[in-house]
Amino acid sequence: MKKVIAVLLMASMCMATLMGCGANGGGKQEVYVYNWGEYIDPEVLNQFEEETGIKVIYDEFETNEIMYPKVEAGAAVYDVVCPSDYMISKMIENDLLQKINFDNIPNAKANIGAQYYETAKEYDPTNEYSVPYCWGTVGILYNKTMVDEPIDSWSVLWDEKYKDNILMQDSVRDAFMVALKLNGNSMNSLDEAELNAAKDLLIEQKPLVQAYVIDQVRDKMIGDEAAIGVIYSGEAIYTQRENENLEYVIPKEGTNVWIDSWVIPKNAKNVECAEKFIDFMCRDDIALKNFEYITYSTPNDAAKALIEDEDIRNSEIAFPDLTKYNNLETYVYLGEDGDALYNELWKEVKSK
Amino acid sequence: MNKKILSAPYLLWSVVFIIIPLLMVFYYGLTDKSGAFTLENILAIATVEHSKALWLAIKLSIESTIICLILAYPLSMILAKLNVNQHSFIVFIFILPMWMNFLLRTLAWQTLLEKTGVINSILKTIGLPGINIINTSGAIILGMVYNFLPFMVLPIYNSLSKIDKNVINAARDLGANGFQTFLKIMLPLSTPGIISGITMVFVPALTTFVISTLLGGSKILLIGNVIEQEFTQTGNWHLGSGLSIVLMIFIIVNMLITAITDKDGEGTML
Known part of the structure; x- marks a missing residue:
């Protein structure tokens, strides 16, 4: 008796789950x-x-x-x-x-x-x-009231002057893209020496970085929380609407066109x-x-x-005229080993 | 037999949502991508990045547990001394914030602590220098203490309020002064509450990744963050599970200590 009830109970629960999945079969698209x-x-x-x-x-x-x-x-x-x-x-x-x-x-x-x-x-x-x-590019968004000089290079993200005023992207490929481009390498590099150099650069930058964020770059830049941030071009127009002191540039070393x-x-x-x-x-x-x-x-x-x-x-x-910029690239898939290598190096950066 | 039937749904629940997921964690943790048995995912804790993240997590959660204890004990004593009407009101006030989502409360701290945040704006208006603790380990400890303090207060308060007033009066009658009464009577009798409070603060603090991401600006990597990244970003469930097993060992050790010190089973949660 006991077992029968248990089985019935199980069966009815399974039915309930199955029915839940199949309900879209009839009629409504x-x-x-x-x-x-x-x-x-x-x-x-x-x-x-x-x-x-x-x-x-x-x-x-x-x-x-x-x-x-x-x-x-x-x-x-x-x-x-x-x-x-x-x-x-x-x-x-x-x-x-x-x-x-x-x-x-x-x-x-x-x-x-x-x-x-x-x-x-x-x-x-x-x-x-x-x-x-x-589509779009990745570039630097900066606040004109906090930055006096003209910005045209990724190197500004390594400038001691802006300690605690820099927002970096909290994603492997974008973070490495910045460092690789600054070193003059391809952002799809699989060369260990190049990647290690990029890693060292990111570790060197870490004490200057206020925070690693993704979507929050937008709100923090609008709220005058930081002077410089790495951001997707699509967010730039929105942030400018909200805070007229913000300016977006595509750095001269090249960037990602996605x-x-x-x-x-x-x-x-x-x-x-x-x-x-x-x-x-x-x-x-x-x-x-x-x-x-x-x-x-x-x-x-x-x-x-x-x-x-x-x-x-x-x-x-x-709608930038892409012919005006050098070294624009699109990310390519690096394969499983390539992904693992990037992730490994990124973890080293983050745990420093 | 009746009792067994009644317990069936709970049994089913714990099998489906506790036992099976736990087995899956062990399966993933002890296999590699091809499905072959390996200890590599567990031994991976020895790498520099992982052990550093684990050590940092232990350090921060011990620090916040100690702070919670120091804050919670006197508060619980005050609560236990009040009469029924007053203390239930204060306990209510204490639990009230817990009605709001934990994530939202942590996000609120971010807004409070930011450079241009609420606290700094107020300090600036009254001419005081601003504080800059956002994105540091200090902010993470603050977040942990704020979020987990009620878990320390409630068990301690509970064990203190259960102490028979006559025991304390007897101690005073027999010549013990206030301090001696506290040391010899109240402290030993409230130990189960303290131990249970320590577990309830230490375990979630050790495994958190949300607090360190939001208040640490993703700059401070705790073991919880490493595991979360393995699942969401890197997609290496095997390594993530292996590291979770290591973390489980630390939690089990903590619980064993609790079980040994709390022989009478008085360390009830609430």
Whole structure:
């Protein structure tokens, strides 16, 4: 008797869990989206739901590295994800993505500039797996009231004058990118001597750094908490709106040009809805809405043409003329051993 | 039999949410990427970065446990002396902040302590020099003490309030002065509370990674941070689990000490 009840109890609990997963089978359409934090105009999601009747289940991540294990482990099944360049090549290499049928996403080819697909070949050689969503550079944001000299080099982040006034990015690749570029090396270097030199540079810098942060660079710079910060170009326009003393520069030693793109994971359940979602995101009026809300540069040329404010349309921060800068690179996936080496060195920096 | 049926849901709960995850930690901790048995993940604690992070975590959590004890004991004595109406009000005030999310309270400290934060702005307006402890180990200790102090106060207060007033009166009758009464009567009788308080502060302080990230500016790497990074950033669950097992050993040692000193099982939490 005792056992029977226990078994029944177990069975009913299992049923409950199973039913919870399977409920989306009948009738209502859904799309599971996994995107960067604060990387979309929430109004756009509502509009998508109204126009298509597809319900959006929306989750956010803070770094590519946090996103990857979740998609890999299949703990949560997403239909659309928005990783960056090097992470896309890692996902292609590890067979986590499916090819996108561009016939179902007409806006992708019509509205997005051809040069972005050209750049995308660095991580998606055949342009079959990803649709560019946002792009930009990484640079230095500084407060004109706290910095007198003109800034044009990463070396300012090693200037004793700004001790406790420097904000660094708390992510492996971005931190090493700064040090590698300052040493004149490639930011995709796998040369141990170069990487050790970069590590030593970062250790040397540590006493000057106020904090290692990611999204908080924005709020801290707006709040006059620090004089100099390493930041993504998309945040720069927003911070300038909030604090007019801030200025953004692309350092002369070169930097990272990145592209975040929509991809469809291999295990996606609602591919059709995913295609509709990506197509919707590529519509010019929607891309414009997103640009105005998140201020990250859009690769959507049709949307750019719709921007009314001429200053923004010609802004060097939002749409820099990349031919003017040297040594711009895009991250590539370094392979498992390369990743492990970077992580090892970064841990050494952080524990000093 | 009835009792057993009633306990089934709890049994199921502890199997699904405690035993199985624990087994998974051990599985990951004792295997490498190919699934073969290895002790490497556990021995990895000996590397310079890991042992330094562990040592720093132990040091900071011992310091904050001592500070908590020094602050909590006198407070508990005052609480225990008050009459029922007064003390329940003060205990209530003490528990009130715990109704708010722990993360939010720690974030609030960040805003308070920042260079341009609330405390420094006030100090500046009244012409005093500012304090600069944000992003230092001092700020981490402050965060730990603030967050875990109630866990020290409540068990000590509980064991003190259980002491029979007649025992204390008897001591005084027999000629013990205030200090002797404290040393010979109150302190020994409240030891279970102290031990339980120490465990409840030390263990979460040892494993925290949120406080050190938020108040230490990610500049101070504690063992909790290393483990968190292995799971979220590096994606090496094996190493993360191996280091967790090492951390578990320290916690078990701490609990054994508790169990030995607290033979009567009086060290109840609340």
